[in-house]
Amino acid sequence: MQYRLQGIVIRSMDYGEGNKIITLFTREQGKMSIVARGAKKVKSRFGSTVQLFTLGDFSFFKSGQLGTLNHAEIVEAFHKLREDLHLAANASYLAELTDRMLGDQEGQPYLFEQLKGSFHALLEGKDMQIVVHLYEMKMMMHAGYMPELEQCVICGSKGEAVSFSVGLGGILCETCRLRDPQAIALTPGALKLLRIFVQTDVRRLGQIDVKPQTKALLKQILRAYFDTHAGLRLKSRDFLDQMDRYEI
Template sequence: MLYRVEGIVIRSTDYGEGNKIITLLTPDFGKQGIVVRGAKKLKSRYGALAQLFTYGEYSYYKNNSLGTLNSGEIIESYYQLREGLEKPAYAAYAAELTDRAINDDETAAFLFHQLKACQAALTEDKDPQVVLRVYEMRVVSTAGYAPILDECVHCGKQEGDFRFSFVAGGALCHNCRHRDPGAIELMDGVWKLLRLFAHLDLRRLGHITVKDSTKIQLQLVMRKWMDTHLNLNLKSRHFLDQLEKYGEMLVKPKPMADQEPLSDREVTNDAD
């Protein structure tokens, strides 16, 4: 049967002497595995369609678990995400997280558009750490593991001081925090951003700056949350952690003074 879909390449592996197998994230059919014959050859017509992060239109035959590419056209190559060190690291992490977090053939229209927006934001030099935190929240929400942030997970209280519990499912109020001694305190700005990210469409993310201490705590929360509920062991994450910890970033976040909590208007553009 012949299929024609839009898709983003989230995995590309060598197959035989001159071929590649790519995994596409598509809006209507979820993940689709496709053999691209001759993709490794220098004069291949379809070599560019098999490159990681490429967004294109793919026509393929499929009779079993793997399809075979018939034709295709690149819509956006996102070549910037394959240059240098920093952007490829963040983009690879987003792609592998997507690949591991959803099942084959699982409809993924919303996540498809969020990943496309994530890749676009990285090419536009938006703060990659902020972009990835928003995207991680989109992934865990799609997987059904979004944290409860607006009320106590145990008693439902909506006001007061909260701690964040990874095992209980989110916010714990002062009276219920004894239920998880491991629950952690978060800065007010981190609570604000987590709540904002929980509902933010990446297609409306503007250029924002967040102080380093806030980004560190945001990363801690999202990474530990995913470790607790998704339990993924991502190679790209290990590399990215080393890059952030020991490597010199090619694009440094601009330093800023202590910030006020950000409003929805401040983190979004008017344009879609």
């Protein structure tokens, strides 16, 4: 079958002497993997279009598991994401997260726009950690791992939340907080931001000034929650953690 789709390159790997296999995240068909023959050659017509993060219009024939690229045109190169180490590391994490959490040919127009919007937000100088957390929440909602953030996960109380239970999957009130000794103490500011991550379209994200202590707490909560409920080991996240440790 012949396809002509707009997609974002979320993975690119060498294949044979001169070829590449790229994974596209498309609006209508979700993830699709295709071979770009000769893409590694210096004068290849596909060289720039198959680079990671590129948004393009792709024409390809697909009859089995892999398609064959016939034509590609760049819509947005997002080249600055590849030129800055911190931007590249965060964009790589978003791309790998998408690749690992979506099934093949699972159309997700909203998530497609959120990924594209996240790339724009990174380029616009929005807080990288906030952009990443917002997209992480969208992916967890899609995968069915949405945490309970509106009422106590045990008693249903909508009173003040004082902690977050990773294992139980949501907030705890003062009365129930001792039911999970490992629950993470929660501040009102952190809870407000967690709710913002659920409700906000990344394309409408403004400049948010978040205290370092709050950002550290958000990272602790979301990392622990993701590891417990999604259980994926991502190389790009390991690199982000390494950058944080050594302040690259």
